[in-house]
Amino acid sequence: MALYIKGGRVIDPANGINKIADIKIEEGLIAAIGDFAGAITEADEVIDATGKLVTPGLIDIHCHLREPGLEAKETIATGTRAAARGGFTAVCAMPNTKPVCDSQTGVEFIYNRAQATGLVRVYPIGAITKGSDGQELAEMADMAACGAVAFSDDGRPVPRSDIMRLGLQYAQMVDKVIISHCEDPELAKDGVMHEGYWSTVLGLRGIPAAAEAIMVARDILLAESAGAKLHIAHVSTARSVELIRQAQWRGVNVTGEVCPHHLALTDAAVEGFHTATKVNPPLRSDKDIEALRSALNDGTLTILATDHAPHTAEEKACEYNYAPFGISGLETAWPLFWRELVEAGVMTLPSFVAALTVAPAKRLGLPGGTLSVGAAADVTVIDPEHTETVTLENWQSKGKNTPFVGQILRSWPVTTIVGGRVVMRDRQVIG
């Protein structure tokens, strides 16, 4: 007995496929792509994808699952349910948990919990420094050996250039990518939003765009000298884009990712002091968004990620200054990206799908991101016509911190399949 996905537009950028076709899944693997109308029997399970898009399972290389230690915000169980509802079949978990994932034990814990409670695949990212406190290297080689897929002190940028250099050298040795949250901590200190017109109007401490670009420049120079692979997390400023573009021309191994909120909102959204708009890096200006779009258009930036950062409602129900940074992003990522990039004509459909599938997989050396015959059957079906108002009613993440509630968005994932198993069907999470 097989699972068939019938009649959808199959977009598999990894194999250059963009055509109406059926997909046959058997024993958790992609068995074949073609026309199977006659071969389907009554015993088979069939998903009708007519009028829909069928893509490799979406991969998010930047999310926060909060387990261990911060389970009130999210768990691997709830975070992966949110992922499934957002069409993601695999997520990479940032290490800023409690304790920080900075050892083999931490990496193994995440694999074990994901095995026991996760609905989609979870890949742990290890910390660069012990406790992510920026002073001493964590046991990166050990972590790499037991399955850490990359290294990052996300949330707490490595302030010392000497330590960052050592981290990049070490990552180069074990052939892993360093994912850098680029922000000069002193320059950004006490800042809660983008520095500009709106920080002036609202009287909130600003985070200058230069705080990000300075660290992008530093990390590029360090990665260049170490021959290391560098990935810039949540790129948010025009200057950062420029620096990445120039570095790529020089042949530096640097990539960057863009998050949905940095495309969908400017700092003007902070008016009214809604803490759901407090995010790090902050929501930037129109000019910055324009630069991000053109970088996605010309291929300078090739990866789309969520920076899913759930917090409890209580933590966000306070004065803007005191609220934690972060937006719960997994469940609205696709339709927001769709509106900002596909409907806006910034990216072609295949390059858009690639940015959420094969590009992140290749960058971190993850399995998946392709519909190749024999690959694990991780598949997402999207209905580009499905319209839905964002509500918290069926929200799976514990983090209700989204500024998009009430927005009517078009194009949503309707089915998520992980290893041949349907984990989300008709927008309902299963299991």
Place this chain on the structure above:
Amino acid sequence: MAWQHKDLLGLRGLSKQEIELILDTAAPMKDIIGRDIKKVPTLRGKSVICLFYEASTRTRTSFELAGKFMSADTVNIAASSSSVVKGESLIDTGKTLDAMGTDIIVIRHAASGAPHLLAKHVKARVINAGDGAHEHPTQGLLDMYTIRERKGRLEGLTVTILGDVLHSRVARSNIWGLRTMGADVRVCGPSTLLPPELATIGVQAFTCIEEALDGADVVNVLRLQLERQKKGLFPTIREYARQFGLNQERLKRCKPDVLVLHPGPMNRGVEIADDVADADFAAIEEQVTNGVAVRMAILYLMMGGSGSGAVH
């Protein structure tokens, strides 16, 4: 005309008519303050709570007296910001005050936007008595009242705001109110204490005090928080006083009938010279009186009074 809003959170977005309504209503209120018996029954049975997360004797007392002069029951709550770092407490505190039947909550808070958060969660009307570096609308209104009283108008005047604009809620409320009323607004201070994009707001920014004072009708001197120097935002207090302190010599740049304002308390000899602070062209004490009148007007309007001035 009656007051249309539930709360008074800032001057940004208020119309010219609304600002005029408050200023016009404040005039008869000021008469009450001048009487022997400063008491009218206008707000009898109404309760006003001053919820202050930051110490401020001046503003708190001003609101308290404004309420008492109109027979409202006023209560002060001094909450320290350090013990109430989390916002649930602000929302919870607001809900508690609401449940006690409070009509108006006057809030002072170190965090920009705190009054907005409170206003969203309570039925009581909320008056912003200063939030972070955001707004201090009643200060802006009393400054405008004082200017109008002395100059007879606001439209067409050139007002220079001098000092730490970056951290000043007084500056922001002045900017919005004065711009709405048709005044030209300039700001002047060290570049490290000027926020970005002032031009977008329609304000001219200067780092040279002489240029900023050239032909000004009004100079509003902000209070300098001396601890900014410890944070390295300017090199020394001595240099600040020399570069940006307002003295008689510099005032010669202004119009001959210049008016000097200061929200107080003053650092004499730093941001303002002694002989300027005490001169006839300074209205610093007048501002304090007008502050009570403006706050009476606001309490009155928010409790349903109309701008006819019938407060007897």
